[in-house]
Amino acid sequence: MTVLDIPELALVALVGVSGAGKSTFARRHFAPSQVLSSDMFRGLVADDENDQAASADAFDALHHVAGIRLRRGRLTVVDATNLQSHARAGLIRVAREHDVLPVAIVLDVPEAVAWERTEARADRTHGRPVLTRMRRDLRQSYGRLAREGFRKVHVLRGVEEIDAAEVRYEKLF
Ligand code: ATP
Ligand code: MG
Numbered sequence: 183m184t185v186l187d188i189p190e191l192a193l194v195a196l197v198g199v200s201g202a203g204k205s206t207f208a209r210r211h212f213a214p215s216q217v218l219s220s221d222m223f224r225g226l227v228a229d230d231e232n233d234q235a236a237s238a239d240a241f242d243a244l245h246h247v248a249g250i251r252l253r254r255g256r257l258t259v260v261d262a263t264n265l266q267s268h269a270r271a272g273l274i275r276v277a278r279e280h281d282v283l284p285v286a287i288v289l290d291v292p293e294a295v296a297w298e299r300t301e302a303r304a305d306r307t308h309g310r311p312v313l314t315r316m317r318r319d320l321r322q323s324y325g326r327l328a329r330e331g332f333r334k335v336h337v338l339r340g341v342e343e344i345d346a347a348e349v350r351y352e353k354l355f
Contacts, residue, residue, distance in 0.1 A: 184347045186336045188285055190354050193252060193277040194259040195270060195332070197323060198289035199316035200306060201296035203344055207289060208261045211349045218244050218251075220262035232305065241269070245276050252280035265319035267326060274331040286332040288324075290339045293317050
């Protein structure tokens with residue numbers, strides 16, 4: 183079992199390609215109200231969870247709600263791919279503004295697994311090249327996360343390790 187130590191109050195960024203299992207992991211380990219997903223916010227601002235053109239507004243709203251939650255002292259999990267530095271920078275900024283520790287949990291599954299899952303889903307229509315690009319972004323992310331300001335970087339490699347992980351909360355004081 184891999185124990186993921188997370189401060190009681192943290193901004194947790196899930197990091198992983200589409201199909202890595204981020205939303206599944208979030209559902210399993212966190213309460214629905216703790217999880218802010220990019221899909222949910224695209225739905226809120228555009229009535230369509232897959233409307234990529236709504237992403238900027240969706241993340242604007244997501245960051246805003248995350249900031250309010252952190253100000254109120256509520257642990258917050260961001261369920262988005264978070265594969266690019268500029269996307270993660272927005273989260274680091276919100277965490278810093280509220281004096282909260284940013285934590286990353288990387289879910290790394292083989293590309294074949296992510297692709298197999300994607301093909302089985304009706305709600306995801308991106309092609310294999312998109313997934314391959316996400317995998318490249320993930321590889322580049324590894325060396326960057328700590329430098330960007332994530333205070334803890336938990337990496338779960340492979341489906342077994344992801345399935346066996348447990349979250350443990352660290353008292354802040
Ligand atoms: P996206 O970035 O596209 O939202 P995601 O990382 O949130 O993807 P999920 O929606 O959690 O991925 O999972 C994709 C598919 O894989 C789902 O059909 C889900 O049931 C399945 N899946 C996710 N995690 C696991 C797991 N640990 N074991 C078996 N199947 C899984
Ligand atoms: Mg998801």
